Amino acid sequence: MLIAKTSSMFNLFAISTLLIASPNVLGQAISGTPLPPISSVPEIRPDGSTPSEVSVTKGKVESFKMTLGGGSSSDEGSKQPVQIVPKIPNSVAVTDLSIKKEVKEFFYDEKFNSKASIQTSPSSTVVTDGSTNSTSASTQSINGQSEASYSKQFGTRRVISYSEVRGLNADIKSTLIKAGYKVVQAAPNVAKENENDNYFNVTERINRGDFRDAQFVLNGTITNVEVRNTRDYIQGTSDYSYRLEHSLIVEFTLINTETLQVVASFNAMGTGQDMYLGKSNAIFVPKVDRITRELLSSFSQDSQKKLIDQLPPINKETSIFNVFSSKPEVGVGDPSTLKVYAPGKSGGGSQITPEKDPVVIYRK
Amino acid sequence: MEKIMSVNNLKITLLSLLILVLQGCATEAVVRYGDSKAVETVNTDFGSSDLLQLSERMTRSILDSKVVTGSREPPIITLAGVKNKTSDYIDTNAISGRIRAQLTRSGNVRFVASISEMQNQVDELKRQNQTGLYANQTTSRMGNMTGSRYRVEGEITSIVKQNKNIKDVFYNLHLTMFNNETGEIVWEDDQDIRKTASR
Numbered sequence: 001m002l003i004a005k006t007s008s009m010f011n012l013f014a015i016s017t018l019l020i021a022s023p024n025v026l027g028q029a030i031s032g033t034p035l036p037p038i039s040s041v042p043e044i045r046p047d048g049s050t051p052s053e054v055s056v057t058k059g060k061v062e063s064f065k066m067t068l069g070g071g072s073s074s075d076e077g078s079k080q081p082v083q084i085v086p087k088i089p090n091s092v093a094v095t096d097l098s099i100k101k102e103v104k105e106f107f108y109d110e111k112f113n114s115k116a117s118i119q120t121s122p123s124s125t126v127v128t129d130g131s132t133n134s135t136s137a138s139t140q141s142i143n144g145q146s147e148a149s150y151s152k153q154f155g156t157r158r159v160i161s162y163s164e165v166r167g168l169n170a171d172i173k174s175t176l177i178k179a180g181y182k183v184v185q186a187a188p189n190v191a192k193e194n195e196n197d198n199y200f201n202v203t204e205r206i207n208r209g210d211f212r213d214a215q216f217v218l219n220g221t222i223t224n225v226e227v228r229n230t231r232d233y234i235q236g237t238s239d240y241s242y243r244l245e246h247s248l249i250v251e252f253t254l255i256n257t258e259t260l261q262v263v264a265s266f267n268a269m270g271t272g273q274d275m276y277l278g279k280s281n282a283i284f285v286p287k288v289d290r291i292t293r294e295l296l297s298s299f300s301q302d303s304q305k306k307l308i309d310q311l312p313p314i315n316k317e318t319s320i321f322n323v324f325s326s327k328p329e330v331g332v333g334d335p336s337t338l339k340v341y342a343p344g345k346s347g348g349g350s351q352i353t354p355e356k357d358p359v360v361i362y363r364k
Numbered sequence: 365m366e367k368i369m370s371v372n373n374l375k376i377t378l379l380s381l382l383i384l385v386l387q388g389c390a391t392e393a394v395v396r397y398g399d400s401k402a403v404e405t406v407n408t409d410f411g412s413s414d415l416l417q418l419s420e421r422m423t424r425s426i427l428d429s430k431v432v433t434g435s436r437e438p439p440i441i442t443l444a445g446v447k448n449k450t451s452d453y454i455d456t457n458a459i460s461g462r463i464r465a466q467l468t469r470s471g472n473v474r475f476v477a478s479i480s481e482m483q484n485q486v487d488e489l490k491r492q493n494q495t496g497l498y499a500n501q502t503t504s505r506m507g508n509m510t511g512s513r514y515r516v517e518g519e520i521t522s523i524v525k526q527n528k529n530i531k532d533v534f535y536n537l538h539l540t541m542f543n544n545e546t547g548e549i550v551w552e553d554d555q556d557i558r559k560t561a562s563r
């Protein structure tokens with residue numbers, strides 16, 4: 001009942017607003033005469049021309065209903081139209097590499113609180129002076145309160161964080177581009193508060209539109225990162241080999257964003273190391289840039305090789321080159337490519353002479 | 365008086381002996397070049413003829429083995445050394461070195477640095493990579509040494525028997541080739557030498 005009232009009040013408000021805005025509009029709509037365009041600016045088409053005639057379907061406003069509060073309505077007109085965005089053919093969105101970091105750390109927490117309070121009430125004196133008896137009394141109260149608490153906590157706690165690592169898949173993107181794919185950068189995957197393993201859910205990201213209109217998404221997840229620092233005695237010598245090695249294993253999955261079909265899947269590995277030969281008391285300062293370079297190089301080689309092996313062939317009919325290319329493909333039968341060579345007058349060199357009747361070669 | 369005479373005699377005797385010794389040293393030794401492969405039978409100790417015989421027989425045996433004849437690429441081998449278990453002093457590096465030289469010359473086998481040669485190898489890599497004296501493009505980089513697929517090791521043993529008139533020595537060289545990856549013995553051979561000296 002209350003909703004109905006509110007609804008009717010809103011209807012009145014809406015109608016009055018319309019009337020204030022343009023008094024002629026409602027009258028024309030009701031009378032069935034064609035409505036003029038709302039905007040006075042003429043529509044400009046992509047080719048520069050303006051439409052000569054605006055066509056508006058004739059009709060009468062029979063009922064006008066509005067609902068408040070976003071409740072479901074049985075009226076078909078209130079349903080929002082589903083916008084189907086066509087996927088860009090042969091396009092791949094490449095994600096940054098997702099990683100789950102798990103750190104165990106020691107914690108120690110010690111607290112001590114003490115609180116003390118003293119309350120003194122004011123003294124009261126009673127004096128009674130009678131003819132026969134005299135009474136004299138005095139009272140004073142003091143309240144003291146003391147409170148102390150002590151707590152100690154220590155142990156190990158596990159801290160889990162989710163993030164993305166950038167700058168490791170540039171060569172993979174380059175491989176895709178060379179293979180004829182259009183590469184789209186995926187939107188960053190930002191971890192929420194109290195994130196869980198749902199962070200790696202690609203389907204959710206596809207539905208969220210993180211990969212725009214890409215036909216495929218190449219999702220990479222770092223499954224293992226290892227750092228090894230070793231010192232080994234070299235047999236037959238008085239030297240030791242000091243070694244710092246970084247290794248990385250990434251799981252890649254190529255998914256079709258329309259069908260959610262896994263088109264390709266592989267694990268790629270990369271290692272990089274720096275070495276130093278020295279005596280037992282030598283100080284080894286590793287060259288991190290060398291380790292990173294080696295790691296990237298070996299990781300790129302491995303991932304490129306495996307990706308090329310499994311990459312689906314380009315669909316040439318719907319290739320982006322055909323879609324976006326305004327220039328027709330030049331090939332057999334195009335008179336502009338036809339050249340006729342005739343022997344020159346002064347011997348030796350050949351000259352191109354224009355033909356009066358150009359020869360046309362038709363495609364089979 | 366007699367004592368003085370005897371002391372003088374002793375002095376004269378010593379002097380004459382010294383002169384004789386000096387005369388002997390002054391005599392020039394006769395030096396001749398001989399055939400390095402000729403049979404040497406000076407005594408029953410391990411000698412040059414033994415070294416030549418054993419190394420040559422072992423080389424032939426390795427080259428005839430399936431490891432060498434059956435592989436497309438020349439197998440890469442390292443020498444782990446030959447232990448001396450005889451009562452004589454024998455430089456076993458001379459035996460293993462000679463075998464390695466003959467095998468390398470054949471072109472059917474490749475060798476990499478053995479443990480005893482590692483110090484020089486490590487020093488060279490350190491010099492090239494860690495001193496900062498060499499251009500990066502020209503240095504032999506660390507971590508690229510070739511690992512051997514096979515390892516040859518062995519021992520030389522001897523059995524000596526003698527009486528007043530006869531001395532009999534039996535030398536045995538035993539070599540084994542292991543597959544470094546699997547630990548499998550892929551080749552093994554014995555070569556023997558018997559030497560007898562009689563009065």
